Amino acid sequence: MKHIKNFINGEFVASARTFEKRSPLNDAVIAQVSEAGRGEVDAAVQAARAALHGPWGKLVIADRVELLYGVANEINRRFDEFLEAECADTGKPMSLARHIDIPRGAANFKIFADVVKNVPTEFFEMATPDGLGALNYATRSPVGVVGIVCPWNLPLLLMTWKAGPALACGNTVVVKPSEETPQTATLLGEVMNAVGIPKGVYNVVHGFGPGSAGEFLTTHQGVNAITFTGETRTGAAIMKAAADGARPVSLEMGGKNPAIVFADCDFDAAIEGTMRSVFSNCGQVCLGTERVYVERPIFDKFVAALKLGAEKLKIGTPGDVATGIGPLISQEHKTKVLSYYQKARDEGAIIVTGGGVPNMAGDLAHGAWIQPTIWTGLSDDAAICREEIFGPCCHISPFDSEEEVIRRANDTTYGLAASIWTTNLQRGHRVAGKIEAGLVWVNSWFLRDLRTPFGGAKQSGIGREGGVHSLEFYTELKNICIKL
Ligand code: NAD
Ligand code: 6OD
Numbered sequence: 001m002k003h004i005k006n007f008i009n010g011e012f013v014a015s016a017r018t019f020e021k022r023s024p025l026n027d028a029v030i031a032q033v034s035e036a037g038r039g040e041v042d043a044a045v046q047a048a049r050a051a052l053h054g055p056w057g058k059l060v061i062a063d064r065v066e067l068l069y070g071v072a073n074e075i076n077r078r079f080d081e082f083l084e085a086e087c088a089d090t091g092k093p094m095s096l097a098r099h100i101d102i103p104r105g106a107a108n109f110k111i112f113a114d115v116v117k118n119v120p121t122e123f124f125e126m127a128t129p130d131g132l133g134a135l136n137y138a139t140r141s142p143v144g145v146v147g148i149v150c151p152w153n154l155p156l157l158l159m160t161w162k163a164g165p166a167l168a169c170g171n172t173v174v175v176k177p178s179e180e181t182p183q184t185a186t187l188l189g190e191v192m193n194a195v196g197i198p199k200g201v202y203n204v205v206h207g208f209g210p211g212s213a214g215e216f217l218t219t220h221q222g223v224n225a226i227t228f229t230g231e232t233r234t235g236a237a238i239m240k241a242a243a244d245g246a247r248p249v250s251l252e253m254g255g256k257n258p259a260i261v262f263a264d265c266d267f268d269a270a271i272e273g274t275m276r277s278v279f280s281n282c283g284q285v286c287l288g289t290e291r292v293y294v295e296r297p298i299f300d301k302f303v304a305a306l307k308l309g310a311e312k313l314k315i316g317t318p319g320d321v322a323t324g325i326g327p328l329i330s331q332e333h334k335t336k337v338l339s340y341y342q343k344a345r346d347e348g349a350i351i352v353t354g355g356g357v358p359n360m361a362g363d364l365a366h367g368a369w370i371q372p373t374i375w376t377g378l379s380d381d382a383a384i385c386r387e388e389i390f391g392p393c394c395h396i397s398p399f400d401s402e403e404e405v406i407r408r409a410n411d412t413t414y415g416l417a418a419s420i421w422t423t424n425l426q427r428g429h430r431v432a433g434k435i436e437a438g439l440v441w442v443n444s445w446f447l448r449d450l451r452t453p454f455g456g457a458k459q460s461g462i463g464r465e466g467g468v469h470s471l472e473f474y475t476e477l478k479n480i481c482i483k484l
Helices: 038-052 061-077 079-090 094-099 101-118 155-168 183-195 213-219 232-243 267-283 296-312 331-346 362-366 402-410 425-434 467-474
Strands: 002-004 006-008 011-013 017-022 029-035 123-126 134-142 145-149 172-176 202-204 225-229 249-252 257-261 289-295 350-353 373-376 393-399 417-421 439-442 475-483
Touching: 002 183, 006 038, 006 183, 038 145, 038 172, 038 202, 038 213, 061 079, 061 101, 061 155, 061 183, 079 094, 079 101, 079 155, 079 183, 094 101, 101 155, 101 467, 145 155, 145 213, 155 172, 155 183, 155 225, 155 467, 172 213, 183 202, 213 232, 225 232, 225 467, 232 249, 257 267, 257 402, 267 289, 267 296, 267 393, 267 417, 289 296, 289 402, 296 350, 296 373, 296 393, 331 373, 331 393, 393 402, 402 425, 417 425, 425 439, 467 475
Parallel strands: 002 029, 145 172, 145 225, 172 202, 225 249, 257 289, 257 417, 289 393, 373 393, 417 439
Antiparallel strands: 006 011, 006 202, 017 029, 123 134, 134 475, 350 373
């Protein structure tokens, strides 16, 4: 049985209390995890603060960049260990984590090191009445100790998406991984030590939200800024905690993302992209599609093709190369997703495919397995069309005009992402411009250039990260004015 500890000031630290980490595959306990109390969280924050004034704070950018390249390289060198740990915690297919989670976990360090190295600040020359003038230039300094609170769906990817830029900017961090996925953040502690990141720069505290490490970290006044990914209501609670001390937040939260499929789309590409956006990671991707609008002339053909694709997905374990879809993260989440499957039935949805739990053999019968599910036939005010489910499911409905579909796509409190499928690029630009979301893909999904702004509109987020936008959050800009 593994024992997963906190990582504080370069040491693995056990706590008096532990909690169980269970496998999504069969509900077996796979690890005991140390739950950080106030004391451990305080020690982590103190270590992070001290590290700001130690060797880390004295590094020139070029040396910091080299160290972060080292982190990326070491993750890649230990790729299989990260892969195994991530798949053990989440149950996701190795084929997926091998192409997305682990490579992006490494890339997040390298790319933000490059951003910090290459992005200039501004300079303004100004005239003054005495004719001598003045020069203004801006500098960036770290904001200090950054608290990073993470979800369980893409654990390493989403944690390093924050830790990478935070460290590249010269901050120190205290990470609170999800209680469901403690392993890869902890393994990263070994990487930090191996490549010579100074003690206290990267810290990990384990536990839950309220009354546990999440709350202790976000209410700690030694934390200068908080970056969070997770549910909208958790983000709101964290924003309240951050108000005490007037600390900045960056919040990446929930979504109820639409896909809009026009009759002139490249049909096969639209099906392939929608298969990924609905079912990848068992539907547990914040950018995933849960509402599909298909132009009426191709509606029946589209529903039939997506049904065929869903039914071909092999439900299986991470190491099986044939696996197309793994389990949900936990029994608790399965109960939540199944409650929406029930709501769909209660509201009279047509169940095109799925709608229940698959039969799994042996001990897998105890796992968080669920059938990929497609519904049609409900109106836009049904619960499954309005509330984030975060499972492998979507509702498909027909539309008749561009104006209608834009209005329906925007009729949500969320605004994270959307996909538009059309071969008419004029229409692609026009509709993309009118969608109320932070990210819109035309003829693709989850195609990411890390220099671009990433974040949600409406209740899907506050702030943007990515490229220079990450620098805006993780640095304090200072204007220096020199009178000549
Ligand atoms: P969650 O909000 O339940 O938990 C996220 C983290 O917050 C966990 O580490 C949890 O322990 C912690 N937490 C919970 N309550 C807290 C509190 N009061 N104070 C401090 N910390 C607290 O989210 P989840 O279930 O782990 O993840 C799924 C959700 O995340 C979905 O809603 C999904 O859309 C969203 N998500 C959004 C993005 C994005 O980029 N916008 C990315 C991934 C996931
Ligand atoms: O690609 C990213 O940088 C990112 N933050 C993805 C988020 C996925 C949500 O589940």
